[in-house]
Amino acid sequence: MRATRTCLLLLFLLFLFTCTEAQSEFIIKSVKLFVHPAKEVERGTNLTLTCNAQVSHTGGRLPQYTYNFYKNFERKALHIQKMDAVEQVNFSIPNARAxxxxxxxxxLVIEQQNLKSQTESVKVKGLQVPELIVDKQRVSEGESVSATCRAEEEKGSLQFSFKDGTNEVHRESSEIGHVQTILTFHSARIARLSCLYLINQLESNISNVVTVEVQELDIRPTITFQPSTEVIEGDTVQIFCRVDSKFQNSTFSLKLIKGKDLLKPDMKNSNYSKVVQATDTGEYECSATMNSVIKTxxxxxxxxxxxxxxxxTITPVGVFEGQPFTVTCKSSDFASERISRDQVKYSILMNGQSVTLGAFNGEYNATASTQTNGNYTCNAQANNILKQSQLQIFKAKMLVSKPIIEVVDKxxxxxxxxxxxxxxxxxxxxNYTLIRNQKPLNQILSxxxxxxxFFSAVISTKEEIQDYKCISQNSQNSPPLMSDALSAPVIVPVKKVSLVVLPGPDQVIEATDVYLICNAGIGTPPISFNWYRLGSNRTLMSKTVQANNSAHQLPKVSSKDSxxxxxxxxxxxIEHSQSDKVTFTVRMxxxxxxxxxxxxxxxxxxxxxxxxKYRSKRGGVAHFGSRKKNLTNGAQIISLLEQATVTPAQF
Incomplete structure (x- = not known):
């Protein structure tokens, strides 16, 4: 039992040692791409792209390498290959195509590191010649064929183009190497069909040419007129559209057309009838449509x-109110083989209402006024044919009123x-005419x-303003009208300006008020006055008054006002007139x-x-002669003082 535990412990320690083996440090130094056998090859060549990497590492266990191959800078990898620390990987493209x-x-991607190679351009030359197949080579107008264009050896998205001669008739893309379409023929001829395809901006050679014989569809409509193709207004004309009887049970349509107008959409079982007028003249077309083929x-x-x-017509031209005028209505031509000139009846209308009730001779006479103003037309009628003239607007001219004469400005x-x-x-x-003293000066046509x-004039006295009048006239049949005499305020420019100083320039005493009175000898009020002092850049005072004079006060003047x-x-x-300069001195x-x-x-x-006193103290009474002299001098001084004594009034 103890031996078993010891063995298990050793195995556990060995496992820990294995798991904790240090992982290698690494750096991707370079990644290069190589193309074999060449970068430019013929179609069908086996291409190999080799990705070669150099990785430096510290040894130990290396993580997994992931190689990605990209084409045309797309984000999604074309091919992904994961390897265990392999520094070269191949990507094969067998049987290469365009x-x-x-x-x-x-x-190369290793964990969080990645490095991309340089780009290499690969060109595969040559395209498969496409093959065109049709299901039948003889059809009638309006029928179709099934056409298939094949290039199944090529890969990718191919854009197929079908041509009839040099004209492209169909274009369609396919990922499976072929396209099938239906081609319809609308005219009898020999059609020459071909196809080609485009890939990567490259165009293939043209396929084999297949001829398709398109036979004419022999349905032929005919158009007839009764009673004739040349008739007169008021006649009833019938138009017939027909096709060969062998097509009566076929599916087709038959239409009657005049210009852009579809007169009748179904003419298979009926005709077209109308009482014609001159406006019905023109080309009529019978159109038969069968299997999308149109015959006319x-x-x-x-x-x-x-x-x-x-x-x-309205005569005379330019009718004035109160003058007579005539409205006439006539047709210049008529078919003498059907009617006489007297059979044409006329009626004249104003604003849609007849003004010639009971009269049909096409003439209306009236006196121009506001009641006769309006839109005039006339109708001519014979054998149920009615025609209307063009509209004319009539407005009686108004005689000019008595003119008004006035000045534009001052x-x-x-x-x-x-x-x-x-x-x-x-x-x-x-027409306006300006006159002065009954003599025409100038004319203006408004x-x-x-x-x-507008007329230009000049006067030299105020009274001359009334010499002007004007005449207006707008009809040679009416006398001209004259205005009243011109009346307007006349401005006399300021002249003869003078400056008066009160009191007079020699009597200005300080602490008194001085008045500078500016007077305009000639001029129309209101008059503006400005006062100035020589040597000063500013205006002393400005006033505008309804008089020819005004005063500026200098209160309690002093010597500085001199x-x-x-x-x-x-x-x-507008003209400024200046006075003479006046000088005064402010006296004490x-x-x-x-x-x-x-x-x-x-x-x-x-x-x-x-x-x-000073001398008396100095001389004493010792010298009599000296005293006498002093007394004499004193008497002279007293005399001088008496002479110098004056009253303030003497100043």
Missing amino acids: FDSGIYRCE DAQNLTVKELFSKPIL VVLDRPFKIHCRSEYGSFPI RHETDHA GTYYCEAYNNG AHWKIGIIATVCLLLLTLSVVFLL
Whole structure:
């Protein structure tokens, strides 16, 4: 028992040693792809793609190698092969075909590592010539054959093309190497059928050519007219479509067609009858369809007019309200072998209502007014044939109203301005004439509402504005109408501007108010005034007033207000007119002058007293002559002081 346990323990330890054997470390150094026998081979060659890898490792147990082969950069592997640490694997392509052409590469995957080889382009030359087989080679029009195109030695998706001569008649893809289709023939001939296929943008040679004889289907329709193919309006015409009696029990259709119109879808057992008009002239076609084959027979039917389409005329052209006009309706031609001219009856309609009840001579007379405006047509009728003329719109023209004359913008003396002549109503064209003092100056023809009559004019005095009038006329049969005289405000440009200073320039005293009065000798209010001081870049004041003058106040002036001033004035005439420049100096106030004089006198008196006192102390009474001299000098000083004494008014 103890020996058994010892044996089991040894086996367990051996198992652990085996399981814990260190796994080899590795790196994929390179992967290369080789193509044998060559990269370009003929069809049917056995190709071998060899993927060769170099792997470095540390020894020990290596994981499984997985080789993937790819074609044309597809994500999904074309071939996968798993091996135990083998560094070369082959992928065989036996009996290669064009389908096997492409760009190949291989890849080695070991656990989380992978490396792809370079790409190699493989080209397999040559394609199998396809074979065409048909189930029958003689058919009638409208019948079909079964055609099969084979190229079963090729692999992959083949796109087959069937041709009838040089025209492709069918195209279809197949993965099984052949395609079968049904070909139908619609015309009698010898058909030459062939096929080919495409793969990898390569086109095969053309197959064998198979001829198919297509015999004509002898069903032939015929078309006849009764009583004739040349008739007159109002006649009843019957049209018959027939086929050979041997086809009566066959499946076919018979139709009557005129141009794009299917007149009758089933003509097998009936005919087509109609009372014809001139518009029924044309080619009629009998069409028989059998087994998708169409056979036709056609003839022309000529329908002569019983009478021509009536023509509506309105005279005279350009009728004004209040003038007479005439509407006439006539047919120029008629079939004299059937009817006379008098048998054609006419009726004239306005807005769908007859205006000639009981009269059939095709003439309507009326006086133009708003009630006669409308859409006019006329009908001509004979032998149950009715024809209508083309529609004409009649609208009586309206005589022009008395014109209105007005200015477009402002009127400024001696400047060009525009005059607008217009009428509130009247049919175009309207002729406008501008006159001055009854003399025509210019004419303008207004052809529509947006075509305005503008005239240019100039006046030099305000009274001349009333010299202008305009005349309007839109009918030679009516006299022209004259407007009232033109009336509009006239702007006289500002001129003769002057500046007045109050008080006068020589009487401006500080601390008083000065008024700069700007006056426009000529000009139409409102007038704008600007005041300026010479040497300053800014405007002192701007005013617009309904007068020819305005004042700017300089309150409580001082010496800094001394200077040169001027003003300018302008109105809607735009021109600015400037005054002359006026200069004034602000003088000192009178009371200041009196104070200064009093102070000066007081200072002078004090100076004299001080001088006399000073000298009296210095000389004493010792020298009589000197004293006398001093007294004389003192008397002179007192005299000077008396002369210097003035009142403030003297300043």
